[in-house]
Amino acid sequence: MARPYSQRAREQLNATSADDILLVLLEIRHPQLAVPVRVVNDTQNIVVEGNEFIACAFDVTLPDDSDNQV
Template sequence: MRTVSLPFLQAVFAQQTAEAPIVLVTIEHADIATPVRVVNYDQSVVSNGETFVAYPFELTLPTEPEHGPPRATVKIDNVHRDIVASIRNASGGAPTVTLAVALASSPDTIEASFSGFDLKNVSYDALTIEGELTLDSLGGEPYPAGRFRPGAFPGLF
């Protein structure tokens, strides 16, 4: 269960409010010198000392496919072409994406954070950049993860 602040709950459930929930997106990779930070708001936002540039984007929540892990999509407007250049420089693995939710009036208070997404199947054109956000599938992991051996568990033998 996730705990969020009372002002956030009031803003989300109010019929009318001056508060705006915002989503902060960070795209990182070893080959990207400066992480890409964008926010779905009408102006740039500083959150915990990091500047998130105002870029319109759409975030589609994860679906639950029959086979494979859930997948979400993100579509960012390709206004300045900086994001495409950064993603093109990322070779040797997918960039990682972190999503954080906050209120525009208090961007330092992160209400919810979701990290560990890989940005895959990226496509772009003159207007937008679109990609899938995936998590590593646990289906390929061995089960059980450990083995009971005398060296690791001497009390059992």
């Protein structure tokens, strides 16, 4: 299944010198958490759709889009 990116995001991903950077937002939910943990891979906190994401350095490796793989 392909990942949905906006047209603007696709342009930035394919640009040799992008105007904007793409930020990785991570939201962790669990029944034992009163509120979700929200972090952004950046040096500054950011508010998205009314939710504050706390700046935190992390790496994300997404699985490939191939079907029938673990």
